Amino acid sequence: MYSDPSHFILELLQNLDDTSYAAGVQPTVLFNLHNDKLVVESNQIGFTEKDVDAICSLGESSKIPIDGVVKDTTGEKGIGCVLVDLINSRFPVVVRRRRQSSDIFEWVQF
Amino acid sequence: MFAVADRVQIFSNGFNFEFDQRKELGRICPTILDEDGPPNKTLFVLFLSLDKVGYTELEDHLNDLDGETLLFLKKIRSLSVNVNGRRSSRSRDVHGDVISIKTHLPGKTVTKEFVLVENSSTDMPHHEKRPGQRTKTWVAFPYDKSGPIIDPNFMYAVLPMQKMQFKVRNSYLHG
Helix, strand or coil, X not given: CCCCHHHHHXXXXXXXXXXXXXXXXXXXXXXXXXCCEEEEEECCCCCCHHHHHHXXXXXXXXXXXXXXXXCCCCCCHHHHHHHHHHHCCCCEEEEECCCCCCCEEEEECC | CCCCEEEEEEEECCEEEEEECCCCCCCCCCEECCXXXXXXXXXXXXXXXXXXXXXXHHHHHHHCCCXXXXXXXXXXXXXXXXXCCEEEEEEEEEECCEEEEEEEECCEEEEXXXXXXXXXXXXXXXXXXXXXXXXXEEEEEEEECCEECCCCEEEEECEEEEEECCCCCHHHHCC
8 A cells, every 4th residue: 555655645635634723724734855754744733532542543544533533535444454464474355246145255365 | 654654653732652563563552752742733754664766756746746736625725845955835725716826846936726616416326425415526727817728637536636638619719
């Protein structure tokens, strides 16, 4: 995921757009790249305890939770990869074909 | 974020912690940091683990971030970039149905103007994420003093996806 850096930047931008900003604040994002350090700064209201809980359970995902909920996403990407990270070995992926539910295929990572 | 960085630090609202994927379970178990971030800011600090090609791509992408990216974002109105000392910024202003996108690059400022047209649809196919089968579409038409600018432009689903171009009939342009 996000092997294309441009994709990663845009995803982060969209997530920052989904967070809350105080009234009267012009929502602003700053990307500051200096050698091997990229600092992404925003003037959003900031994390709540629930947000911290959420980001710790979705460690891989760049989706930033709002009030503990990851909103407006096309998939909670974090979960799958955290599991892969935990298992850290071969894992089966089972997919059921849509129309013929009796056909089940299994892929094993190699 | 872990595809581009080994270590990610987060400073927000007094919560200061980091993930380090080189540690066991480091992607999900945070380490609390003693240092504090700046007040009223949320910071993500990424310690990049990109190879040379990836790093150059990232530099190029940040330098080339299009001001038009701000066109359809819901809240963000200003975007600044500092790539190893090269600074640029983009901002968005709205006056009625006209959106101005200003891009400040070293030594020059470029302003682009767009007329925003909104369309509501109420007969979209059913989808759980689309209550009431309603959706809104916005089109931002670029123009300058001489009239409409007929160029390919990005199509957005909040963020840019791919370029497309409207065809404008000659009879319309020339009356």
